[in-house]
Amino acid sequence: MYFQLAWRNIWRNSRRTAVIMIAIVIGVWSMIFLSAFMRGMEYDMIKNGISTLTGNIQIHQKDYINDPVIENSMHSPIKLETALKKVLPPVAHWASRIRVNAIASNARHSSSITLVGINPIPEAKVSFIGNAINNGCYLKPGDMRGIIVGQALLNKFETKVGHKLVLMSQDTDQEIASRSFRIIGTFKAQLQATEKQFAFVTITAARQMLKLKKGISEISIILPDNADANPVATGLKTELSADLYQIQTWQELLPILNAYIEIFDGFIFIWFIVVFIAMGFGIVNTTLMAVFERMREFGLLKALGMKPWWIIKDVLLESFLILIIGMIIGNLLAFLCVFALAQSGIDLSAFAAGAEFAGISRIIYPAVWIEDVIISNIVVIILGLLVSLYPAAKAARFTPVEALMHT
Amino acid sequence: MGIVECKDIKKTYQQGKIEVHALKDVSLSIDKGGFAALAGPSGSGKTTLLNIIGGLDQPDSGSVSVAGNTFEKMTQSQLALLRLHNVGFIFQSYNLIPVLSAVENVEFVMLLQGVQATQRRERAMAILDDVGLEGKYHRRPAELSGGQQQRVAVARAIVSNPSIVLADEPTANLDSKTGNGLLEMMRKMNEEKKVTFIFSTHDKMVMDYARRLVLIRDGRIVDDKIK
Ligand SMILES: Nc1ncnc2c1ncn2[C@@H]1O[C@H](COP(=O)(O)OP(=O)(O)OP(=O)(O)O)[C@@H](O)[C@H]1O
Numbered sequence: 001m002y003f004q005l006a007w008r009n010i011w012r013n014s015r016r017t018a019v020i021m022i023a024i025v026i027g028v029w030s031m032i033f034l035s036a037f038m039r040g041m042e043y044d045m046i047k048n049g050i051s052t053l054t055g056n057i058q059i060h061q062k063d064y065i066n067d068p069v070i071e072n073s074m075h076s077p078i079k080l081e082t083a084l085k086k087v088l089p090p091v092a093h094w095a096s097r098i099r100v101n102a103i104a105s106n107a108r109h110s111s112s113i114t115l116v117g118i119n120p121i122p123e124a125k126v127s128f129i130g131n132a133i134n135n136g137c138y139l140k141p142g143d144m145r146g147i148i149v150g151q152a153l154l155n156k157f158e159t160k161v162g163h164k165l166v167l168m169s170q171d172t173d174q175e176i177a178s179r180s181f182r183i184i185g186t187f188k189a190q191l192q193a194t195e196k197q198f199a200f201v202t203i204t205a206a207r208q209m210l211k212l213k214k215g216i217s218e219i220s221i222i223l224p225d226n227a228d229a230n231p232v233a234t235g236l237k238t239e240l241s242a243d244l245y246q247i248q249t250w251q252e253l254l255p256i257l258n259a260y261i262e263i264f265d266g267f268i269f270i271w272f273i274v275v276f277i278a279m280g281f282g283i284v285n286t287t288l289m290a291v292f293e294r295m296r297e298f299g300l301l302k303a304l305g306m307k308p309w310w311i312i313k314d315v316l317l318e319s320f321l322i323l324i325i326g327m328i329i330g331n332l333l334a335f336l337c338v339f340a341l342a343q344s345g346i347d348l349s350a351f352a353a354g355a356e357f358a359g360i361s362r363i364i365y366p367a368v369w370i371e372d373v374i375i376s377n378i379v380v381i382i383l384g385l386l387v388s389l390y391p392a393a394k395a396a397r398f399t400p401v402e403a404l405m406h407t
Numbered sequence: 408m409g410i411v412e413c414k415d416i417k418k419t420y421q422q423g424k425i426e427v428h429a430l431k432d433v434s435l436s437i438d439k440g441g442f443a444a445l446a447g448p449s450g451s452g453k454t455t456l457l458n459i460i461g462g463l464d465q466p467d468s469g470s471v472s473v474a475g476n477t478f479e480k481m482t483q484s485q486l487a488l489l490r491l492h493n494v495g496f497i498f499q500s501y502n503l504i505p506v507l508s509a510v511e512n513v514e515f516v517m518l519l520q521g522v523q524a525t526q527r528r529e530r531a532m533a534i535l536d537d538v539g540l541e542g543k544y545h546r547r548p549a550e551l552s553g554g555q556q557q558r559v560a561v562a563r564a565i566v567s568n569p570s571i572v573l574a575d576e577p578t579a580n581l582d583s584k585t586g587n588g589l590l591e592m593m594r595k596m597n598e599e600k601k602v603t604f605i606f607s608t609h610d611k612m613v614m615d616y617a618r619r620l621v622l623i624r625d626g627r628i629v630d631d632k633i634k
């Protein structure tokens with residue numbers, strides 16, 4: 001009967017109740033949907049960051065990060081391989097590369113790029129390049145002249161697949177090495193910047209050009225679960241001497257990305273606060289209005305022998321019902337939106353220029369984190385009840401004496 | 408000792424800068440089973456006295472006890488429980504909870520008392536029959552006439568056998584015929600169920616019904632007749 005009483009009371013002014021419920025629905029919906037969108041963006045940034053040649057973990061010669069030149073290569077790949085086989089989980093993939101700065105030029109243009117010498121087969125399982133070819137073909141092992149460039153670089157150089165491209169870099173003898181390659185394919189990446197930055201040749205071609213025997217610049221490792229990056233890195237550190245090698249996780253390799261993600265988390269938090277403040281004011285206001293309208297009634301309830309605390313509980317029960325209904329609808333709506341957009345994603349093309357700067361794809365797939373959902377719901381219900389305490393306490397104080405004075 | 412004992416009650420209200428002495432030194436003792444009227448002109452302090460007896464308002468000085476409970480050191484919650492089990496209230500109007508039907512309004516007090524559901528319904532219906540509202544159980548207050556609403560209020564006030572029922576001008580909003588019917592009914596309840604009634608009025612006809620008539624003027628008892 002308490003429930004019935006509360007239920008009938010909230011529908012006495014159905015318009016007002018509907019308005020506050022809609023506010024709660026929008027609040028909850030936006031909290032869940034926005035955080036799903038942000039998480040989707042975060043996930044996308046991490047995925048892009050990792051697949052753009054970073055991997056979950058990288059191994060370099062210890063001076064390479066500060067001075068990424070060909071002299072700072074790792075010269076005993078066999079030793080590395082045994083360490084990797086020992087530490088990595090069986091489903092992990094890894095690839096060795098040579099990576100140097102170079103100048104690419106043709107008759108009309110020149111540009112500074114990063115030349116990456118790869119083992120085509122393992123590389124395809126580690127970075128994006130394996131399935132990013134949009135024109136021509138991918139590198140075959142042992143190809144000594146073929147080069148793959150980004151579509152954007154191709155356009156910038158006003159050239160075509162099949163044409164020549166000359167690369168220059170410093171070799172192991174500190175001399176300028178130069179070699180001409182033939183463009184055999186182009187790749188598409190999420191970001192234009194990636195397409196302009198990287199050019200791929202086979203590791204054998206790169207070694208020949210740079211006069212390197214069997215050295216490599218880096219090993220990039222992909223783990224089945226991103227969360228394993230830290231423990232695996234620790235495992236590798238015990239196997240490989242810190243005097244020779246530097247082992248870094250993606251968080252260390254992409255500090256800016258990491259900072260972005262922290263900012264995103266901050267955004268979500270701030271949004272939760274904003275939504276809540278707006279909603280909280282709405283709840284306090286409407287509940288206060290509802291309570292003042294029924295001043296006589298609360299006086300009557302007191303006269304009937306209700307303890308002040310029972311009256312508080314009554315008002316809170318009414319708020320609780322409104323909150324719960326609003327939350328259920330808000331959750332359903334949010335999940336519906338996420339579900340509807342899970343397939344097609346959210347197209348950010350309109351903002352692509354700005355988004356690209358941050359390393360975000362054009363299309364974002366919202367990702368629901370159950371923690372976010374739980375937190376938004378708890379925030380709404382707990383704080384909703386807390387702010388209802390004020391009008392409830394007011395209601396508990398009305399006496400028929402006062403109530404009659406207000407007529 | 409009476410079921411209601413008031414001793415030297417003083418109550419002053421502040422209305423802006425003016426002090427209104429609503430009650431000046433009122434002492435009153437009402438016996439169990441009484442049917443007493445507090446009569447007096449408007450503003451004489453009748454409502455104030457009833458509210459104080461019901462524990463809804465506190466006197467500035469003096470002591471009140473109802474059914475052996477002295478109010479002085481009681482908390483709001485204790486006073487509420489005392490009302491719940493010992494005091495029934497009937498106001499001039501707005502007595503009922505608008506979203507509850509007649510029978511639910513009567514049940515509500517028993518709900519607060521923790522009476523079990525089926526028993527609640529049975530007793531509520533029986534008492535509504537007693538006050539002449541058979542068949543109107545499920546009407547909401549808005550669907551009842553003023554007189555019928557007051558009958559529901561009486562039914563609710565006496566359903567849990569309180570020690571006293573305090574009625575503040577229960578007939579003021581009713582025409583004299585309906586008012587008469589209601590008074591008749593209250594007296595019947597008083598006689599049958601031995602419930603003490605204290606009501607306030609300034610209606611001559613109502614005063615005639617009372618077995619004891621207490622006259623108040625300017626916050627003082629000026630006359631007290633037992634008929
Ligand atoms: N809450 C209050 N605040 C200020 N003054 C009050 C308050 N309640 C009553 N009074 C004043 O106290 C005096 C007595 O009021 P009370 O309501 O007890 O009179 P009453 O006899 O019930 O009058 P009526 O027949 O009009 O109902 C009046 O002058 C009234 O204005």
Ligand SMILES: [Mg+2]
Nearest residue numbers: 453454455575
């Ligand atoms: Mg009065």
